[in-house]
Amino acid sequence: MSALLTAALFSLCTVLVSGQSPSFNGRFGQTANGAPFPQRFSWAASSMYVPFQDAQNITIAFSRVPGTGPSHFEIRVDSQLLESASTVGAGPTYVSVPLAGTGARTLTITKITEAALGEATVDNVVLDRGSFGPMRTNALGRRMEIIGASTMNGFGNLGSSSGCQPSYQACLLMLQDWHHPAEDAVLAVGPLVANHFGARFALLAWSGAGILKRGMIVRPGNGAEQTLVREAPTIPELYSRIIASDPGSSYDQSSFVPQVVLLDAGGNDFSNGTKPPSNWAADYRGFLQKIRSNAPDADIIVLSLPSNVKSPIMGQASAQMYAQALSQQVQELKGQGFKKLHLLSLPATVMQDNSLGCYGHPTQATHMEMASIVQAFVANITSWGPVGTGASFLYNN
Numbered sequence: 001m002s003a004l005l006t007a008a009l010f011s012l013c014t015v016l017v018s019g020q021s022p023s024f025n026g027r028f029g030q031t032a033n034g035a036p037f038p039q040r041f042s043w044a045a046s047s048m049y050v051p052f053q054d055a056q057n058i059t060i061a062f063s064r065v066p067g068t069g070p071s072h073f074e075i076r077v078d079s080q081l082l083e084s085a086s087t088v089g090a091g092p093t094y095v096s097v098p099l100a101g102t103g104a105r106t107l108t109i110t111k112i113t114e115a116a117l118g119e120a121t122v123d124n125v126v127l128d129r130g131s132f133g134p135m136r137t138n139a140l141g142r143r144m145e146i147i148g149a150s151t152m153n154g155f156g157n158l159g160s161s162s163g164c165q166p167s168y169q170a171c172l173l174m175l176q177d178w179h180h181p182a183e184d185a186v187l188a189v190g191p192l193v194a195n196h197f198g199a200r201f202a203l204l205a206w207s208g209a210g211i212l213k214r215g216m217i218v219r220p221g222n223g224a225e226q227t228l229v230r231e232a233p234t235i236p237e238l239y240s241r242i243i244a245s246d247p248g249s250s251y252d253q254s255s256f257v258p259q260v261v262l263l264d265a266g267g268n269d270f271s272n273g274t275k276p277p278s279n280w281a282a283d284y285r286g287f288l289q290k291i292r293s294n295a296p297d298a299d300i301i302v303l304s305l306p307s308n309v310k311s312p313i314m315g316q317a318s319a320q321m322y323a324q325a326l327s328q329q330v331q332e333l334k335g336q337g338f339k340k341l342h343l344l345s346l347p348a349t350v351m352q353d354n355s356l357g358c359y360g361h362p363t364q365a366t367h368m369e370m371a372s373i374v375q376a377f378v379a380n381i382t383s384w385g386p387v388g389t390g391a392s393f394l395y396n397n
């Protein structure tokens with residue numbers, strides 16, 4: 001409906017049609033009849049790239065996927081962040097970006113929040129003057145998969161739960177009214193690393209999920225009024241999906257084979273302060289073996305976050321058990337001949353300013369510090385060098 005409405009409203013403008021295919025970063029499903037829109041955005045830090053030239057003004061139509069919460073987007077032209085958009089209401093949301101100058105450019109639409117919080121469709125992109133295309137390919141052929149739960153999605157990195165109570169209340173508000181993003185996944189450790197190298201990537205994460213655990217996001221409310229927003233899939237389930245929330249959307253792993261896989265997966269299985277069931281270890285190893293069978297030559301990096309970063313989320317005892325379990329499973333797999341598997345234990349010094357984001361999660365500054373160590377590690381095990389500052393959104397399409 002909104003696509004038709006937009007076409008009617010902007011009938012003097014150029015509307016992107018089938019055949020002028022946009023390109024993507026992250027996992028996206030098929031649209032009906034191969035039309036470019038509506039395109040469902042599910043995963044955090046997933047992007048759509050639309051090439052165009054000589055436009056004076058560009059308008060994007062978004063809708064919230066019914067039954068889900070709001071989604072938050074960033075809109076870039078040639079890697080420069082120009083606008084943000086949120087699908088808060090039930091109806092369509094239109095965002096226009098006026099442009100100066102002419103020439104070939106690339107529009108990048110990036111969802112910065114995860115499916116657990118909400119999903120949305122981009123229903124149309126309309127140009128005032130100018131035309132779509134041509135696609136500029138800068139792809140370096142670098143591919144990463146980033147797998148985990150809240151920390152990998154950057155959950156809480158836009159807020160603060162340290163210090164005074166009012167800022168903690170701001171975190172609660174983010175989840176209560178959903179008008180403010182609780183996270184910007186582009187500023188989380190994995191996407192920071194991928195964008196540093198201009199690598200295409202898929203961020204496969206869901207707050208609360210474990211290898212075994214179906215975590216859940218609960219909207220903070222007045223006691224008994226708390227409502228379950230979404231039950232989480234397990235991380236292995238998430239890994240097999242095209243659309244994060246759709247169990248029936250099976251992903252063709254051969255369509256995107258990463259050279260580097262970065263994981264912080266399984267901590268939520270320990271977050272009870274008790275050891276997870278005895279089959280956790282076998283399931284964890286089974287998951288890594290599944291990743292290996294899909295990406296036979298990938299460097300698989302198991303991130304082990306320091307206790308000062310992990311404990312505020314899951315408790316001291318759980319954080320220690322999780323770190324020990326990761327170390328033990330990686331050692332055992334290596335002992336069984338599992339190649340190119342790395343345990344990367346980050347030092348306590350990654351924690352910046354002794355401060356925390358929402359609900360004890362890492363801040364933007366801590367994510368950046370973690371990313372700088374992971375970048376050095378990835379550069380060391382691959383032959384990848386960095387792309388220019390801010391240019392990354394031109395490279396990972």
Ligand SMILES: *[C@@H]1O[C@H](CO)[C@@H](O)[C@H](O)[C@H]1NC(C)=O
Binds near residue numbers: 058
């Ligand atoms: C951009 O286009 C939209 C839709 O036609 C319009 O509402 C908006 O005023 C335009 N902005 C500029 C600066 O031309």
Ligand SMILES: *[C@@H]1O[C@H](CO)[C@@H](O)[C@H](O)[C@H]1NC(C)=O
Binds near residue numbers: 213272274
């Ligand atoms: C906590 O542990 C108990 C006992 O193992 C289990 O029954 C329960 O489901 C766990 N709770 C969560 C939230 O994982």
Ligand SMILES: *[C@@H]1O[C@H](CO)[C@@H](O)[C@H](O)[C@H]1NC(C)=O
Binds near residue numbers: 376377380
């Ligand atoms: C890079 O690899 C070398 C040789 O394995 C190692 O000594 C060094 O510590 C590594 N550097 C980083 C940043 O991982």
